[in-house]
Amino acid sequence: xxxxxxxxxxxxxxxxxxxxxxxxxxxxxxxxxxxxxxxxxxxxxxxxxxxxxxxxxxxxxxxxxxxxxxxxxxxxxxxxxxxxxxxxxxxxxxxxxxxxxxxxxxxxxxxxxxxxxxxxxxxxxxxxxxxxxxxxxxxxxxxxxxxxxxxxxxxxxxxxxxxxxxxxxxxxxxxxxxxxx
Numbered sequence: 001x002x003x004x005x006x007x008x009x010x011x012x013x014x015x016x017x018x019x020x021x022x023x024x025x026x027x028x029x030x031x032x033x034x035x036x037x038x039x040x041x042x043x044x045x046x047x048x049x050x051x052x053x054x055x056x057x058x059x060x061x062x063x064x065x066x067x068x069x070x071x072x073x074x075x076x077x078x079x080x081x082x083x084x085x086x087x088x089x090x091x092x093x094x095x096x097x098x099x100x101x102x103x104x105x106x107x108x109x110x111x112x113x114x115x116x117x118x119x120x121x122x123x124x125x126x127x128x129x130x131x132x133x134x135x136x137x138x139x140x141x142x143x144x145x146x147x148x149x150x151x152x153x154x155x156x157x158x159x160x161x162x163x164x165x166x167x168x169x170x171x172x173x174x175x176x177x178x179x180x181x
Contacts, residue, residue, distance in 0.1 A: 003078035004177050005057055006148035006160060009039050012052050014141040018134050028052055036156055040163050054160075058167040065172055077179025082145050085109040114143030 003011075016029035029052055030038040042053035067073045074095040081088045086109040093100045093108075100108070110116060118140035122128045125139040133139060152160070164173050 001076050001078060001081075002061060002176060002179075004145065004148070005054055005164070006152065007078075007145060008057060009036060009054075010147045010151065011141065012039075014138070018138045020131055020134055036152065037159070040156075040159060054163060055167060058164075058172075061168075061172070061176065065175075075175075077175070079145055079179040079181055081112075082143075083179075083181055085112060114140060118143070 012029050013035070016025045016031065019025040030036075030042070039052065040054050042051070042055060044053060044055040044059050045051065064073060064075060068075050074092070076088060076092065086105050089108045089112060090100065090105050093105070117124055118137060121136040121139055125133065125136040127133070128136050164176075168176065
């Protein structure tokens with residue numbers, strides 16, 4: 001599952017602020033006034049997958065993208081889920097070799113909705129109930145796309161576009177920003 005990298009940055013900020021272990025939070029996530037710039041330009045250190053950056057995200061993405069034509073690799077995008085969760089659930093079921101009727105697809109889509117996942121955060125959040133998060137419910141911040149709008153400056157958006165063009169092909173960048181839409 002992938003999403004617009006700009007939204008990933010803000011989602012990571014939410015996770016950083018929700019982590020109980022402040023040392024861990026500040027080790028893997030950027031902080032401060034230059035956090036976006038640092039996330040954007042920090043070079044991935046091969047083998048060090050715990051430090052979050054655009055470069056690390058793109059490396060992870062490419063490991064799957066490069067094999068997307070294989071029968072056992074299926075890429076899904078958060079924007080597609082937001083546009084039509086039931087259709088995306090049906091595609092996931094098909095990829096897994098499952099046959100679901102319309103009632104089942106709608107039931108799964110209801111269970112996988114943002115509101116449902118947030119309401120049952122204790123069931124879905126990694127390390128739930130172990131004191132890892134300040135609040136498991138805050139793991140699911142708002143479920144919105146384009147949360148970067150109005151939060152990044154024009155200069156930051158230009159820098160993002162330039163850096164994305166360095167790290168991804170035009171086809172990869174278009175898919176990362178929009179999914180199938």
